[in-house]
Amino acid sequence: MRSLPLQGGGSGCGSKYVRLSQPDNIRDTPMTDEQDPTKSSAGAPETKLTRTKRRWAQEGRFLTGRTARPEAERLPPGQHLVKDWPVLDLGIEPEVTRENWQLDFFGAVARPLVWDWAAFQAQPQSNETTDIHCVTTWSRYDNAWEGVATADVLAAVEPNPDARFVVLHSYDGYTTNLPLADFAAPDVILAHRWQGAPLTAEHGGPVRLVVPHLYFWKSAKWLQRIEFITADRPSFWETRGYHNRGDPWAEQRYSDDDL
Secondary structure (H helix, E strand, O other), rough: OOOOOEEOOOOOOOEEEEEOOOOOOOOOOOOOOOOOOOOOOOOOOOOHHHHHHHHHHHOOOOOOOOOOOOOOOOOOOEEEEEOOOOOOOOOOOOOOOOOEEEEEEOOOEOOEEEEEEHHHHHOOOOOEEEEEEOOEEEEEEEEEEEEEEEEHHHHHEEEEOOOOOOEEEEOOOOOEEEOOOOOOOOEEEEEEEEEEEEEEEHHHOOOOEEOOOOOOHHHHOEEEEEEEEEOOOOOOOOOOEEEEOHHHHHOEEOOOOOO
């Protein structure tokens, strides 16, 4: 772990605000580790959001220097509990409805697929209740999700033997990368319902990935494409100072923290 002055971790996504250089109809918004919906991953211009979060990475903001084991401590180091679900809302969301939504599976797979909403709903449906851990220090317990387990996705597409990673592509241009082993974990789900109701657009509906054992920026909103690849490809936040994996219990917040 790098030796940097540790910044206090008491204020997280629910109370840390920034003003973005955006049109007048966009309001001050709570910081969270989900994506900036106004910018694409490739060659995206800087905004105050990305500059602020890059500075946090450079400063080692929120780091405690502790590690823990999830089976021993439910709340990861440096996290605090919230009851609401903070939202990154820049006033701009991709216009994706169930009627025009599609999810494309491609890359190093035996069976590339494209699911529309009817095909997605025809897959085996699973339920998981898991916790959310945001890299900006808030956690929320007992989120009830409904959707398609990634185990069923893998059975459908049959990744090639040399597939080792996935890249998630969102309708807003955001990307994030995951080891295939993390994508395949037993409680990872392509969620379309939360707490018994359809997943709202502000929280990534119609469909988002939920990877509960990693920081929440890895749980991409507004899923459009899932790419299976043989070599890792760091993506939006991973090329802006944030850790390539993001294990909350190892406090893997930033890119030069221990792997």
